[in-house]
Amino acid sequence: MAGRILIVDDIATNRIVLNFKLTAALYETAQATSAAEAIAKARDLRPDLIIVNVELRDINGIELCRRLRSDHLTRDIPIVMTSARRDPDRKIQALRAGAAEVFWKPLDDSLFLARLRSLLRAREREKELGVPAAYAPPSGFAEDIAGYEGPGHVAIVGSQIDWAHRLMRDLVQSTADRLCVLHDDAALSLSEASPAPDVFLVLADGGRPDKTLRLLSELRSRPLTRNSATCVLVPERAATLGAIALDLGANDVIEDMAEISELVLRLSRQLQCKRRADRQRSSLADELRMAVTDPLTGLHNRRYALREIQRIDELTRLSGRAYAVMMLDVDWFKTINDSFGHAAGDAVLVQMADRLRANLRPGDLVARLGGEEFVIATADTSLRAAQALAERIRHAIEETPFVLADGMPIGVTLSVGLTMGGGDTAPSSVSALLEAADQALFRSKSEGRNLVSVSRSAA
Amino acid sequence: MAGRILIVDDIATNRIVLNFKLTAALYETAQATSAAEAIAKARDLRPDLIIVNVELRDINGIELCRRLRSDHLTRDIPIVMTSARRDPDRKIQALRAGAAEVFWKPLDDSLFLARLRSLLRAREREKELGVPAAYAPPSGFAEDIAGYEGPGHVAIVGSQIDWAHRLMRDLVQSTADRLCVLHDDAALSLSEASPAPDVFLVLADGGRPDKTLRLLSELRSRPLTRNSATCVLVPERAATLGAIALDLGANDVIEDMAEISELVLRLSRQLQCKRRADRQRSSLADELRMAVTDPLTGLHNRRYALREIQRIDELTRLSGRAYAVMMLDVDWFKTINDSFGHAAGDAVLVQMADRLRANLRPGDLVARLGGEEFVIATADTSLRAAQALAERIRHAIEETPFVLADGMPIGVTLSVGLTMGGGDTAPSSVSALLEAADQALFRSKSEGRNLVSVSRSAA
Numbered sequence: 001m002a003g004r005i006l007i008v009d010d011i012a013t014n015r016i017v018l019n020f021k022l023t024a025a026l027y028e029t030a031q032a033t034s035a036a037e038a039i040a041k042a043r044d045l046r047p048d049l050i051i052v053n054v055e056l057r058d059i060n061g062i063e064l065c066r067r068l069r070s071d072h073l074t075r076d077i078p079i080v081m082t083s084a085r086r087d088p089d090r091k092i093q094a095l096r097a098g099a100a101e102v103f104w105k106p107l108d109d110s111l112f113l114a115r116l117r118s119l120l121r122a123r124e125r126e127k128e129l130g131v132p133a134a135y136a137p138p139s140g141f142a143e144d145i146a147g148y149e150g151p152g153h154v155a156i157v158g159s160q161i162d163w164a165h166r167l168m169r170d171l172v173q174s175t176a177d178r179l180c181v182l183h184d185d186a187a188l189s190l191s192e193a194s195p196a197p198d199v200f201l202v203l204a205d206g207g208r209p210d211k212t213l214r215l216l217s218e219l220r221s222r223p224l225t226r227n228s229a230t231c232v233l234v235p236e237r238a239a240t241l242g243a244i245a246l247d248l249g250a251n252d253v254i255e256d257m258a259e260i261s262e263l264v265l266r267l268s269r270q271l272q273c274k275r276r277a278d279r280q281r282s283s284l285a286d287e288l289r290m291a292v293t294d295p296l297t298g299l300h301n302r303r304y305a306l307r308e309i310q311r312i313d314e315l316t317r318l319s320g321r322a323y324a325v326m327m328l329d330v331d332w333f334k335t336i337n338d339s340f341g342h343a344a345g346d347a348v349l350v351q352m353a354d355r356l357r358a359n360l361r362p363g364d365l366v367a368r369l370g371g372e373e374f375v376i377a378t379a380d381t382s383l384r385a386a387q388a389l390a391e392r393i394r395h396a397i398e399e400t401p402f403v404l405a406d407g408m409p410i411g412v413t414l415s416v417g418l419t420m421g422g423g424d425t426a427p428s429s430v431s432a433l434l435e436a437a438d439q440a441l442f443r444s445k446s447e448g449r450n451l452v453s454v455s456r457s458a459a
Numbered sequence: 460m461a462g463r464i465l466i467v468d469d470i471a472t473n474r475i476v477l478n479f480k481l482t483a484a485l486y487e488t489a490q491a492t493s494a495a496e497a498i499a500k501a502r503d504l505r506p507d508l509i510i511v512n513v514e515l516r517d518i519n520g521i522e523l524c525r526r527l528r529s530d531h532l533t534r535d536i537p538i539v540m541t542s543a544r545r546d547p548d549r550k551i552q553a554l555r556a557g558a559a560e561v562f563w564k565p566l567d568d569s570l571f572l573a574r575l576r577s578l579l580r581a582r583e584r585e586k587e588l589g590v591p592a593a594y595a596p597p598s599g600f601a602e603d604i605a606g607y608e609g610p611g612h613v614a615i616v617g618s619q620i621d622w623a624h625r626l627m628r629d630l631v632q633s634t635a636d637r638l639c640v641l642h643d644d645a646a647l648s649l650s651e652a653s654p655a656p657d658v659f660l661v662l663a664d665g666g667r668p669d670k671t672l673r674l675l676s677e678l679r680s681r682p683l684t685r686n687s688a689t690c691v692l693v694p695e696r697a698a699t700l701g702a703i704a705l706d707l708g709a710n711d712v713i714e715d716m717a718e719i720s721e722l723v724l725r726l727s728r729q730l731q732c733k734r735r736a737d738r739q740r741s742s743l744a745d746e747l748r749m750a751v752t753d754p755l756t757g758l759h760n761r762r763y764a765l766r767e768i769q770r771i772d773e774l775t776r777l778s779g780r781a782y783a784v785m786m787l788d789v790d791w792f793k794t795i796n797d798s799f800g801h802a803a804g805d806a807v808l809v810q811m812a813d814r815l816r817a818n819l820r821p822g823d824l825v826a827r828l829g830g831e832e833f834v835i836a837t838a839d840t841s842l843r844a845a846q847a848l849a850e851r852i853r854h855a856i857e858e859t860p861f862v863l864a865d866g867m868p869i870g871v872t873l874s875v876g877l878t879m880g881g882g883d884t885a886p887s888s889v890s891a892l893l894e895a896a897d898q899a900l901f902r903s904k905s906e907g908r909n910l911v912s913v914s915r916s917a918a
Contacts, residue, residue, distance in 0.1 A: 003681050026647035026677075048682065072774060117680035124682055128740075188485035217706040218485075221576035222462050223507065223583055247676040247707055281587075284747075290762075291750035303749075315531060 003120055004028040006047040008038040008064070010057055018051065018082075025113055035059035039067060042074045048120055054083040054094060054102070062090070062097045069098035076126075078119040082107065088259055095265050111253075114243035122251070126277070152177040152271040153195075157187045157215070158203030167203075174264045177271065184215050188222065196225045199270050204234045204256075209241045213248060220249045227277070229270035233258075294368040296346060297353035305367035309377050310430050312365070313421055316379060322423025323379040324386030327437040328356070328393070331413045331449040333372035344404050345372075348412055351402045359393050375434075383420050383458055390416045390452040398450060413450035417441025420458035462579055463487040465506040467497040467523070469516055477510065477541075484572055494518035498526060501533045507579055513542040513553060513561070521549070521556045528557035535585075537578040541566065547718055554724050573702035574712075581710070585736070611636040611730040612654075616646045616674070617662030626662075626692075633723045636730065643674050647681065655684045658729050663693045663715075668700045672707060679708045686736065688729035692717075753827040755805060756812035764826035768836050769889050771824070772880055775838060781882025782838040783845030786896040787815070787852070790872045790908040792831035803863050804831075807871055810861045818852045834893075842879050842917055849875045849911040857909060872909035876900025879917040 005027045009015045015031050022029050030045055032038035035058050042050060050068065054061040061081055068074045078100045083090065091102045100119055103112055154177050156164045164181040171179055180197070190196055200219060204212045216232065219225045231252040232245045242253040251270055254263060292304035300308070312323050330336075330352060337345040349372065356366050356374060365377040376393075378386065394414055401409035417440030421433050436455040444451040464486045468474045474490050481488050489504055491497035494517050501509060509527065513520040520540055527533045537559045542549065550561045559578055562571055613636050615623045623640040630638055639656070649655055659678060663671045675691065678684045690711040691704045701712040710729055713722060751763035759767070771782050789795075789811060796804040808831065815825045815833060824836040835852075837845065853873055860868035876899030880892050895914040903910040 026644060070778070114676070117676055120682070121680045121685070124685055185485060213706075217573070217576055221580045223579070226580070226583055247672075249708075284743075287750045288743075288746055291746045319529070 003049070003116075004030065004045065004047045005116070006030045006032060006038065006041055006045065006050045008032045008035070008050060008056070008061070009053040010034055011053070014053060021107075021109060021112075025116075027116075035061070035064040035067075038064060039071070039074075042068055042077065043071065046073070047077060048123065049116060050077055050079045052079055052081050052099075054081050054090065055085075062094050062099075065094060065097040065099050076123070078123060080115065080119070088262065092259070092262055092265060095262065095269075108239040110243040111239040111246075114246040115253075118246040118250075126280075151175075152198040152268075152275075153180075154178070154199045154201055154267055154271070155180050155182045155187065155197035156201045156203065157182045157184060159184055159205060159211070160203055163203055167201075170260050171264065171267075174260055175267070177267070184211070187215070187225070188218050190224055192224065196228050198274050199229045199231060199267055200225070201267065202230055202232045202250075204232055204238065204241055204245075206235045206238060206241075209238070209244075212241070213244055216245055216248045216250055227274070227281075229274040231266060231270055233263075297350055297368050299353050299357075299374070300365065300367035302367065302369045305365060305369065305375050305377075306430065306434075308365050308367075309375075309421075309433070312377055312379050313430055313433075316422030320423065321380045322382060323377060323421050324381050324383070324389075325419050325421060325433055325437050326376045326386070326390055327369075327417045327434070327441040328374040328376065329415050329441055329445070330372035331415055331445075336410070336412070340404060340410070344410070347404055348402050348410070352397070352412070352414075355396055356393065359389070359396050375437075379422075383454070386418055386420065387452065387454065390418050394450065394452055415441055415444035415449050416452040417444055417455065418452060418458065419455035462508070462575075463489065463504065463506045464575070465489045465491060465497065465500055465504065465509045467491045467494070467509060467515070467520070468512040469493055470512070473512060480566075480568060480571075484575075486575075494520070494523040494526075497523060498530070498533075501527055501536065502530065505532070506536060507582065508575060509536055509538045511538055511540050511558075513540050513549065514544075521553050521558075524553060524556040524558050535582070537582060539574065539578070547721065551718070551721055551724060554721065554728075567698040569702040570698040570705075570712075573705040577705040577709075585739075610634075611657040611727075611734075612639075613637070613658045613660055613726055613730070614639050614641045614646065614656035615660045615662065616641045616643060618643055618664060618670070619662055622662055626660075629719050630723065630726075633719055634726070636726070643670070646674070646684070647677050649683055651683065655687050657733050658688045658690060658726055659684070660726065661689055661691045661709075663691055663697065663700055663704075665694045665697060665700075668697070668703075671700070672703055675704055675707050675709055686733070686740075688733040690725060690729055692722075756809055756827050758812050758816075758833070759824065759826035761826065761828045764824060764828065764834050764836075765889065765893075767824050767826075768834075768880075768892070771836055771838050772889055772892075775881030779882065780839045781841060782836060782880050783840050783842070783848075784878050784880060784892055784896050785835045785845070785849055786828075786876045786893070786900045787833040787835065788874050788900055788904070789831035790874055790904075795869070795871070799863060799869070803869070806863055807861050807869070811856070811871070811873075814855055815852065818848070818855055834896075838881075842913070845877055845879065846911065846913065849877050853909065853911055874900060874903035874908050875911040876903055876914065877911060877917065878914035 005022055007015055007018050007029055009018070010033050019029050019031065030041060030047060032041050035056050052061045052064055056064060065079050065081065068077065068079060079098065081094045081099045081102045082105055083102060084105050086104045094102045101115055156168055156179065158164050161181070168179050168181055187200060202212060202215060212232065216230060219228070219230055229251045231254055232250045233254050233256045234242045234245065236255050236257050245253050252266055254266055292300055294301045309325060316323050330348065333345065336348055353368065356376065360366055360376065363379065367375050369375050378389065394416055397412055397414045402412050403409055417437045419433055419436040419440060436457050440453040440455040443453040464481055466474055466477050466488055469492050478488050478490065489500060489506060491500050494515050511520045511523055515523060524538050524540065527536065527538060538557065540553045540558045540561045541564055542561060543564050545563045553561045560574055615627055615638065617623050620640070627638050627640055646659060661671060661674060671691065675689060678689055688710045690713055691709045692713050692715045693701045693704065695714050695716050704712050711725055713725055751759055753760040768784060775782050789807065792804065795807055812827065815835065819825055819835065822838065826834050828834050837848065853875055856871060856873040861871045862868055876896045878892055878895040878899060895916050899912040899914040902912040
C-alpha cells in the first residue's frame with residue numbers, strides 16, 4: 001500500500017481541498033464526514049494516518065482524537081489535526097489528547113507533507129522494532145510508567161548560546177528532566193563514558209540553515225547519538241527548513257514561538273517514545289538471546305549450534321582453513337538419573353557445561369544438543385590439535401569428581417566423537433558432518449566409553 | 460564512541476590534510492602509514508570506517524582492501540578509497556575488491572562527509588538488524604548465493620523519459636536483472652498487488668533538484684517502498700545534490716558519467732545488500748516467532764502467555780473492562796502416557812490444542828504452560844460469559860473421543876479453574892491471578908475432574 005490516509009471533516013470543500021493535495025502527493029485517501037463515521041472507518045480500514053479537522057460538529061475533533069487513541073484497534077494510528085483558528089490553548093489540548101501535530105490553516109504544503117512522511121516513517125519503524133506488535137507494552141502503559149523511570153536528559157544544542165541559556169531557564173521551571181546546554185561541536189564529540197542525552201533540542205540557526213541540517217545529519221549518523229530523539233526549534237516562517245529537518249530524520253519540529261507548556265509537552269513525548277524504543281530494542285535482544293539459549297545450562301541450544309556450524313563451514317570454505325566438530329555424551333547418564341534423581345542429573349549437566357566452557361577458547365562453539373548430549377565446534381584447527389583438545393576435555397571430566405547438591409562427590413566420564421570439516425576435505429553438508437561425529441561417538445560408546453574416537457572420514 | 464576512522468596513507472601530508480578534515484568534523488581518527496600497519500590496526504582498533512589511499516607503496520591499496528574484506532575481524536568495516544589519478548578502470552577494480560566508494564582527489568568535502576555519514580548509518584542499521592551478528596550469513600556467502608535467488612528487479616525512475624530508456628537499453632546488455640522504467644509518480648503509486656522493485660535507480664533532475672530529493676523522501680516514507688534500495692544518478696558537478704541525497708537516505712549516489720560496468724556493479728551490490736537485509740528481517744521474525752511458540756502444539760508458550768496476560772491486564776486497567784483467565788489441565792494424563800506411550804500422550808496434547816483454538820475467538824489467548832497444562836485468557840468479558848465459554852470447551856473435549864495414530868479412539872476430559880481480572884475487581888498481580896485460577900483448578904480436580912470451578916475471588 002502506498003500510504004492510506006483518512007480525512008475527517010464535515011465541510012465538503014475542506015475535504016475536497018485536502019483530498020486534492022493528498023492524491024496529488026500520491027496517497028490513497030478515504031473520507032469521513034463526521035466523528036462517528038471516522039471511528040467506524042478508522043476501525044475498519046486501519047489507515048496509516050488520520051487527518052482530523054478540530055472544528056467538527058458532532059463530536060469535537062479533540063474528543064474524537066481522544067477516543068481513537070483509547071481504542072486498541074486505532075490507538076497506534078498517528079493523528080494530525082487542522083484548525084482554522086490559531087489558538088495555542090487548543091493546540092495544547094489537541095496534543096494532550098494524543099494528536100501528533102496541529103496545523104493552522106492555510107497549510108504550508110511542504111511542511112505538511114514532510115510531517116506526514118515523517119509520521120509514516122516513524123510508524124513503520126515502530127512496527128519493525130515491535131514485531132510482533134503484541135510484545136510492546138501498550139502506549140498508555142508506557143506513559144503511566146514514564147514517571148517511574150526517573151527524569152530524562154535533554155540537551156539544548158545550538159551556537160546561539162544566549163538563546164539556549166534563556167530557554168534552559170524557562171524550561172527548568174516546568175520539567176523534572178535534567179537539562180544542559182551544548183555547543184554544536186560538543187554534541188558531536190560526546191564520549192562513551194557518559195550516556196548520550198535522551199533528547200537533543202536543536203536551535204535552528206536561521207542565518208545558517210545548512211549548519212543546522214548538517215548537525216542533524218551528523219547526530220543521526222553517529223553511533224552514540226543515533227538513537228537519541230531530536231527536536232528542532234525553527235523560526236515561525238522557516239517552513240522549508242522544518243520540512244527538510246523532518247526529511248533528514250528529526251523526530252519533531254517546533255515553532256520557536258511555541259509556549260513553554262507546548263515545548264515541555266513535546267519534549268516529554270519524545271522522551272517517552274525514545275524510552276519505549278529503547279525498551280523494545282532491549283526486549284528484542286533478550287528474546288533473541290533466549291531463543292538460542294539452553295535454559296538449564298546457559299549454553300547455546302541445538303538450533304543455534306546447527307546454524308553456527310553452517311556459518312563456520314561457509315567461512316572456512318572461503319578461507320580454505322579446517323575446523324573440528326565433536327559430539328560429546330555423558331556416560332551412564334540414565335543410571336545417574338535413576339540412582340540419584342533428576343536434580344542430581346541436572347546438577348551434572350550444569351557442571352559439565354561449566355567444565356566444557358572452561359576448556360575452550362572464547363571463539364569456540366559449545367552447545368547442548370538435548371538430553372546429555374553436547375557439541376563443540378572449533379575453527380582454524382588441525383586434526384591433531386582437535387584430538388588433543390578432545391583428550392584434554394575428556395580428562396578434565398574424568399579427573400575431578402562432580403559434586404551433588406548435598407555435597408556428595410560422583411565420578412562422571414564423557415565419550416567423544418570427532419570429525420573435521422573445511423580445509424582440503426571434500427565439501428559435505430553440515431548434517432553429514434554431524435552424522436560422522438555421531439558415528440565416531442557411537443564407536444567410543446561401544447568400545448567401552450570414556451574415549452575419544454575420530455570419524456573414518458577425518459582419520 | 461563518536462565514530463572512529465582509520466586513515467591509511469604512506470604520505471605524511473595526505474594524512475595531515477585528511478586528519479584535519481575529519482577532526483574538524485569531530486570524528487576520532489587513527490592513522491596507519493602502510494598496508495601492514497593498516498591490517499594490524501584495523502584488527503586491533505576495529506574502527507567504524509577505513510579510508511585507504513589507492514597509491515600505497517608496500518601493498519597496493521586495492522589489494523589491502525581485498526585482504527581487509529576477507530578477514531573475519533575486519534570484513535564488515537566499510538572502506539572508502541581515495542586516488543590522485545582519475546582512472547575509471549581502477550575505480551571498478553576497487554569497487555570489485557569491496558571498497559564502498561572511490562573518491563578522486565581533490566575531495567569535495569560536502570559529498571565526502573555525507574558519504575561517511577551514510578556508510579556509518581548503514582553499518583549501525585545492519586548491526587541493529589543482525590543482532591546477534593553471528594546470525595547473519597557471512598557476506599561472502601550472501602554474494603555466492605545471490606545468483607541462486609533469480610534476477611532482481613530494478614526500476615529506473617525519472618521524468619526524463621528519453622534518458623531513462625537509453626539507460627535501460629544500455630543496462631539490458633549487461634545484467635540479468637529485470638528492468639523497467641517508471642515515471643516519478645508511478646513509483647509512488649505502486650500497488651500492493653505486485654512486489655516493489657528491489658532497487659530504484661533515480662535519475663536526478665539537474666534543473667529541479669528539489670523534485671528529486673522529494674521523490675527520495677517519499678520513497679523512503681511509503682510502507683511499500685521503504686525497504687527498497689535507492690541509487691541516485693547525479694550530474695558530475697552536482698556534489699551538493701549528491702550529499703543531500705545521501706543524508707536523506709539514498710543508499711548510493713553515482714555520477715551520471717559512470718561507465719555502464721560501474722553502474723551494473725553498484726546496482727548488483729545494492730541488490731545484494733537489500734536481499735541480505737530482507738533475509739535478516741525475516742530470520743529475525745522467525746526467531747521471535749519460535750521464541751514464543753510451544754514446538755509440540757504450535758500454541759504460544761508459557762513465557763508469551765505470562766507477558767500477554769500482563770498486557771491484557773494493563774489495557775483493561777485503562778479501559779475498566781474485565782477479562783477472564785482459565786487454567787486447564789488434561790485429566791488422567793499420566794495414565795494415558797503410561798498405558799499408550801508418549802506418542803499417544805503427544806497426540807492428545809496436539810488434538811487438545813486444536814480443539815481449544817477452535818472454540819476461541821481470534822483475539823483470545825491460548826497457550827501451553829507446560830506438560831498437560833494450558834491457559835486461556837479472554838478480554839472484554841463477564842464472569843457469566845467466561846463460565847459459559849469454559850463449559851463449552853469442557854464439553855467439546857468430553858463429547859468427542861480423541862483419535863490416536865493407529866485410529867484407536869480414546870476418551871479425554873479436562874478440568875478447568877476460572878478467575879476474573881480487571882473491571883471493578885481489586886487490582887492484583889498477574890501471578891496472584893494465576894494462583895487463583897490454579898486453586899480453582901485444584902478444586903475441579905479434587906471434586907472429581909471434568910469440571911469447571913470459579914475462584915473464590917471471582918465467584
